[in-house]
Amino acid sequence: MTDKTIIRFEGVKQQYDRSTVLNRVSFEIERGKFYTLLGPSGCGKTTILRLIAGFIQPTEGNIYFNGKVINNVPADKRQVNTVFQDYALFPHLNVFENVAFGLRIKKLKNAVIADKVKEALRFVNLEGYEDREITEMSGGQRQRVAIARAIVNEPEVLLLDEPLSALDLKLRTEMQYELRELQRRLGITFVFVTHDQEEALAMSDEIFVLNEGDIQQSGTPTDIYDEPINRFVADFIGESNIVPGRMIADFRAEFAGKQFDCVDQGFSPNEPVEIMIRPEDLEITEPEQGNLEIKVDSQLFRGVHYEISGYDKAGNEWLVHSTKKAVVGSSIGLRFDPEAIHVMRFGETEEEFDKRLEAYSDPAQAGAAGDGR
Numbered sequence: 001m002t003d004k005t006i007i008r009f010e011g012v013k014q015q016y017d018r019s020t021v022l023n024r025v026s027f028e029i030e031r032g033k034f035y036t037l038l039g040p041s042g043c044g045k046t047t048i049l050r051l052i053a054g055f056i057q058p059t060e061g062n063i064y065f066n067g068k069v070i071n072n073v074p075a076d077k078r079q080v081n082t083v084f085q086d087y088a089l090f091p092h093l094n095v096f097e098n099v100a101f102g103l104r105i106k107k108l109k110n111a112v113i114a115d116k117v118k119e120a121l122r123f124v125n126l127e128g129y130e131d132r133e134i135t136e137m138s139g140g141q142r143q144r145v146a147i148a149r150a151i152v153n154e155p156e157v158l159l160l161d162e163p164l165s166a167l168d169l170k171l172r173t174e175m176q177y178e179l180r181e182l183q184r185r186l187g188i189t190f191v192f193v194t195h196d197q198e199e200a201l202a203m204s205d206e207i208f209v210l211n212e213g214d215i216q217q218s219g220t221p222t223d224i225y226d227e228p229i230n231r232f233v234a235d236f237i238g239e240s241n242i243v244p245g246r247m248i249a250d251f252r253a254e255f256a257g258k259q260f261d262c263v264d265q266g267f268s269p270n271e272p273v274e275i276m277i278r279p280e281d282l283e284i285t286e287p288e289q290g291n292l293e294i295k296v297d298s299q300l301f302r303g304v305h306y307e308i309s310g311y312d313k314a315g316n317e318w319l320v321h322s323t324k325k326a327v328v329g330s331s332i333g334l335r336f337d338p339e340a341i342h343v344m345r346f347g348e349t350e351e352e353f354d355k356r357l358e359a360y361s362d363p364a365q366a367g368a369a370g371d372g373r
């Protein structure tokens with residue numbers, strides 16, 4: 001734990017009846033950053049938010065806030081506010097009263113409330129909308145009222161549970177920029193929940209990828225995109241080619257019936273692995289000039305690139321994103337760099353994975369691990 005840590009989960013388990021929704025999850029959240037909990041429906045994202053907010057208590061483990069255990073601190077005593085998916089605004093109150101609601105409960109003076117509400121509305125670009133009825137506001141504007149109502153309490157952490165999912169694509173993209181910008185201006189910690197990987201990649205400083213009650217991987221968007229820990233993360237974050245293979249030795253992998261140089265090490269000789277290559281890292285060449293040859297099966301124009309798929313001689317399917325066209329039924333070559341080959345070990349924990357990656361970037365450790373070439 002560092003002095004930047006604001007929230008820490010230590011072995012937190014959550015059970016409803018007999019089903020375990022979180023399996024002894026441990027992680028840290030630092031002050032002033034934009035975090036995203038990303039994962040498919042039902043993986044436990046909202047449960048983590050509810051635990052941070054104090055709407056539920058963990059079955060096991062501890063939750064720390066600024067270094068103190070808060071398992072039994074009631075929700076209204078936590079320095080945390082939540083923006084809900086459906087905004088949960090009061091339809092019978094106007095914009096001002098919706099934002100002022102929490103402050104009235106705290107019995108602040110009217111002049112103080114007026115100042116704070118004005119400031120919060122300014123932050124979300126809704127100055128002058130104080131007297132509007134909620135029913136007269138658009139989806140995007142309601143969203144901003146909900147955010148103003150949360151930030152008016154000056155929380156240390158803002159929790160956002162799929163706040164953009166009700167908006168259409170264009171507005172959603174606009175709000176992504178706005179939220180990111182708002183977080184920078186406010187300088188407080190945001191914990192944002194989404195099942196949309198593009199949204200997570202675009203907005204976050206740090207992403208936690210969840211599946212079935214476990215954190216599969218945590219890291220920056222580029223870490224997670226470039227070095228996914230396993231098939232689940234690789235598949236969930238972007239499109240990927242994943243084929244079976246084995247590590248012959250350090251820096252030498254075999255897949256699709258051939259051997260290739262790669263940048264991975266620290267595996268047992270002949271260890272079975274999964275090989276991942278992103279579609280945009282494959283370059284189309286003449287059939288005999290590539291590292292692999294595939295027979296083109298289909299081609300779709302996607303606006304910026306062509307999406308080409310085909311099969312190699314070993315029967316693996318490959319997806320290619322390229323600005324070059326290919327002819328369905330013809331053979332093409334695929335060229336890729338050793339750095340484009342990502343080797344994934346079966347059943348590796350995040351700790352082991354991080355250690356292995358660190359060894360690549362630290363020549364002293366890499367040497368100690370033995371260069372098997």
Ligand SMILES: Nc1ncnc2c1ncn2[C@@H]1O[C@H](COP(=O)(O)OP(=O)(O)OP(=O)(O)O)[C@@H](O)[C@H]1O
Nearest residue numbers: 016017021039040041042043044045046047048195
């Ligand atoms: N009060 C409850 N009682 C019983 N089961 C619950 C309760 N709340 C959530 N669950 C279950 O816990 C699991 C995780 O739910 P959670 O809402 O945390 O998932 P999520 O990742 O946020 O999903 P979504 O994206 O669909 O909102 C689900 O299987 C859900 O059915």
